[in-house]
Amino acid sequence: MSFLNIFKSDSTRRTVLSSGHVVPESSRCVQCGICSYNCPIGIDVRAHVWRNESVNHSECLTCGECVARCPRGVLRFAQTDLFERRES
Amino acid sequence: MRYVIIGAGVAGFAAIESIRSIDKTGEVVMVSDDPHGFYSRPGLAYYLTGEIDSKALYSRSKDDYRHLNFSFLNARVKRILRAEKKLELDGKPALAYDKLLIAVGAQAIPLNIAGAKLQGVMKLDHLTDANDILAFTKRGRTAVVVGGGITALELTEGLLARGMNVHYLLRGDRYWSNVLDARESQAVEARLQEEGVTLHHHVELAEIIGKNNRVAGIRLTDGHTIKCDLVAYAVGIAPRIELANECGINCERGILADEHLQTNDENIFAAGDVAQVYDPLTGHSVIDSLWNPAREQGGVAGWNMAGRRAAYLKSAPFNVTRLAGLTTTIIGSVGRGRDEDVMGIARGDSETWRELPEALVAQGGFDVNHIRLLIGDKRLIGAVLMGDQKLSFPLQKMIANGADISPIRDSLMQPNAPVADLIADFWMKWRENIAA
């Protein structure tokens, strides 16, 4: 992914920055790797999904690339909330 | 204690994770005839289209492997010698086991016509197959795809993305007729045509014509011929039960396993695409060819192998996939009968999708945003969603949890009911009730 694309997603980024972090619904994931492949800063999103963990990565730009590109609707943004209840 | 896993797929890998969560010291050996080890098989479709490179297919890192502390043996298992608790390997010394998992997956059913062995006749099971296809697309211009289900379309999309002209042959009058309804098939076919695929209905492949041992064209049973350089097929898959069958492990269509994933030999377990697993809720033994059930079954098998008694409870089968660029979710029971283009079961398929009990159908949406619900007495039995996927997660949860939809059942059944709105509304309330 090039820098150009990062700037392209800048507007979505600003809206999502305030609203949270990436959470997976792991039972939908087929570990295809598209999310990790497209993360501009190389976070291994897929590894988080395998462990059914949110992407609580200090460097995550919340740019939304991984959410938008996942072909299976695994990823979404959730409100950052320390006491977040996990949906089962 | 030595645990041996045959197969480097997701079922085998998940089993190792489970074993290691209980037994930190026992020896674990994974044996596979795939030199590439563990990678995402569904990801092969995106590798074909060029959306990812082959490196991206490898789901686990070196650290993960080190952490799990197992050895990988690249060899084909020729026989299971149950009396001696040993595996006979191709070109390598025999390997003894204490607990064995058979997770050898399923394989494309080969074409049974003249010319099927020519160079340029391709399937999509493994990374090596995908690499073969890619090498061929550099040389050829026209491809013919036969078969059905998701894999046939993935082949079609991959070949298109690589600049080939694609002819798609269908035996019947529409695509994936035993899972999709007529409108859904039409939506997919219309998209394929827009992308430039030439569709041929009611045709049957009679022969693949060769020249210098390479594909040169095909002949149909009606006598017509099409010139082509490549024939890609996806006419169904068969669980690889030979190893088990030969050594007296009970098999039907797959290896029969109970809810603990144990076979009729107490030291041998089966999981994933090869297993036909007993479902205590329905009393049936069914085969899935889906990533997540394979992972879950492997995980449960691993626990049982390491001594923790655990049962696998099948949840409503579920898949999200792209059909000709249309994101599509299929949940629960949605279709009926046989599809002429696939034998047995297709990839990314579940037998449950065709076990349709008495259900009424409610439909909503239009061409590309489409929702179809299969409604039982009080519950949703299945759903197909094409295009907009906002309701995919709610429907998956409601079907899996058997949500009582009595309050909206009548409204859903009205002609031209706003099905999506009704479901969205119901979901909000249902979720709150569940949380409370």
Ligand SMILES: Cc1cc2nc3c(=O)[nH]c(=O)nc-3n(C[C@H](O)[C@H](O)[C@H](O)COP(=O)(O)OP(=O)(O)OC[C@H]3O[C@@H](n4cnc5c(N)ncnc54)[C@H](O)[C@@H]3O)c2cc1C
């Ligand atoms: C192109 C494609 C698209 C797919 N799309 C989807 C999808 O959209 N959604 C979905 O849910 N699922 C999909 N699937 C199915 C999913 O990938 C499988 O359900 C899953 O990979 C099954 O895992 P498994 O571990 O049971 O078997 P596999 O992944 O098939 O692994 C079997 C392993 O056993 C090895 N093996 C076999 N015989 C021997 C032997 N005699 N000796 C040694 N090793 C042996 C093989 O080399 C392989 O490593 C798709 C599959 C393919 C190929």
Ligand code: SF4
């Ligand atoms: S893109 Fe989606 S399906 Fe693919 S590995 Fe990432 S989360 Fe899983």
Ligand code: SF4
């Ligand atoms: S939101 Fe952006 S930065 Fe964060 S994990 Fe996803 S792709 Fe990477």
